[in-house]
Amino acid sequence: MASRRQFLGGLAIAAGTLAACRELPTGSGGERTANPEARPLDATALEDALVGSSYLGTGGGGSLEEARQLIAKDLAAGLAFSVIPVSALSDSDRVACPYGLASLAETSEEMQARLDAIENRVEEPVQAAFETLERHLGQKFAGVIMGEIGPLSLAEGLSIAARLGVPALDADTVGRAVPEINQHSVKVAGIPLTPISAATPFGDELVVETLGDPTRAEDILRSIAVVSRECGVTDSPITGAQAKAEGTLVTGSLGLAGQIGKAVREAKAAGSDPIEAAREAGDGYLLFTGTVSDFDWRDEDGFLVGEVRLNGTGDFADQSFSTGVKNEHLVARRDGAVIATCPDLISIIDVESGDGIVNPGYERGQRVAVLGFRCDPLWRSEAGLAVFSPRYFGYELDYIPIEELVV
Incomplete structure (x- = not known):
């Protein structure tokens, strides 16, 4: 596991997991409605995006095989995937960025024994963090911002969006995979990442309302991941107006991953060089x-x-x-x-x-x-x-x- 937004795969589908989210109002106070500009993503489009993200992931973003397994499990469960351009958001909408942090540090025998003894396990810490932040703000999110473009990172963002019944944005906060939370377009745009929610596999849920210094986000959240092995996080609950402002998000990145993956697939089918096809597709x-x-x-x-x-x-x-x-x-x-x-x-x-x-x-x-x-x-x-x-x-x-x- 080698990415600061190392999304956590193997999510189980359980009845009622979205109940807390459904009880929340949307920004307009009504029920969540389908965005007319949402475009469905079928199995082929999803596979293309995952393959393309392995090219854009720069060695990070998690396992491509685990990403494929996660998406296959979701498709088998009947989940529907969709994507919308950032321009489809209304100014009063809110969107947020869910992702996971995994620690590479060794766990001591004493700490592992303490973790093994905890019974209140959460199988979906990233989704738990997403729902925690919705409850905290009292507003359902109109879409999911991809945290970064890397195989498991992308799959987890798409999976959470499908589970919550909201579209994924054709945008992320980097345009690639990165080591730290500090490489985050929303932060670079001068918009606070807070409030930030975090949830661990052991039933812990918390919200960081304010950061004294923006760089503290990396230290605080990674420390939670270290003592828990992993944690789910949701940050950047920005408005539609902020999302549409130039420089807030890397727009079109999900689409670019799909274009590269499609080029690879078609080159393989034609017996030509898939790596050269990917190079051309990504310029x-x-x-x-x-x-x-x-x-x-x-x-x-x-x-x-x-x-x-x-x-x-x-x-x-x-x-x-x-x-x-x-x-x-x-x-x-x-x-x-x-x-x-x-x-x-x-x-x-x-x-x-x-x-x-x-x-x-x-x-x-x-x-x-x-x-x-x-x-x-x-x-x-x-x-x-x-x-x-x-x-x-x-x-x-x-x-x-x-x-x-x-x-």
Whole structure:
């Protein structure tokens, strides 16, 4: 589990789980009504979005296989998925961003024994957090903001929306997967993430009404995840008017994931190169092809930190490639020279399957390709780079757009 918004899969479907949500009024005081601009997502569209999100996930966002299992379970249960553009929201609507946090830190035997003894288990902590915030605000949400674009992250956001009977927004708060809550478009836009709700698998529910410093969100919520192994979170209960304002959300990101996944599927069916098709669909760059030579991983305060190293093949024969990782790929070097950095996207793709690889899922000798994509323009702003530049993560590097490095 390697993402700050590592959505929590394996949700069970239980009768009555949405009762608390249905008792709440909408912003207009009436029952929740279907948005006329909602577009259904069938099994093929959902699979396309998941595959595409593995390309945009930059090594994070959770397991693609777990994402597929979650969506398959929901479809088998008869749940309906839909998506709406941000422009379809009314100004008085509210939407929010549900996601999960998972700790990578080892749990002591004493703490594990205490957790095992707790009987009040919650199978759906992300959904519990979503409903907690609705109750706190006294208003049903008109849609679900995707927390980030990564396989399990995306699947969980879509699943929660389907379970609650609301559409997913064709938007997220990043346009990719990221290590920290600080890489959050709503925060960069100057809008408070609060109130924030959290729920653990052990029946704990809480609301953070105010943060003395916005950066405290990461520390507070991750500490809850560490003592609980995981927790569900819902933040950014913004209005429709705020959601539609330029720079608040990364719009069209769910649609882009679907376009990339569709290109991969159609290329496979036609016997052509799916990775090249994905590159074209995302208007990206081929950074490298090769085999995995080595990798190393360690836990640092609940983050997966390490490096992936490749030996070149084809046009990149006799060259080397490496990426620096903090949950996601942040800095890429080819023959020691920087070729791409965050906030632009760096993704390693398995040549055999055509799927993006989620860290740390590598095998030595594995054949891979590396793609790069431009980030959303909001991350290239002064406020965006303040929390998403290489220097923010401790690299002694200034951000240079990928299109200037790939020449």
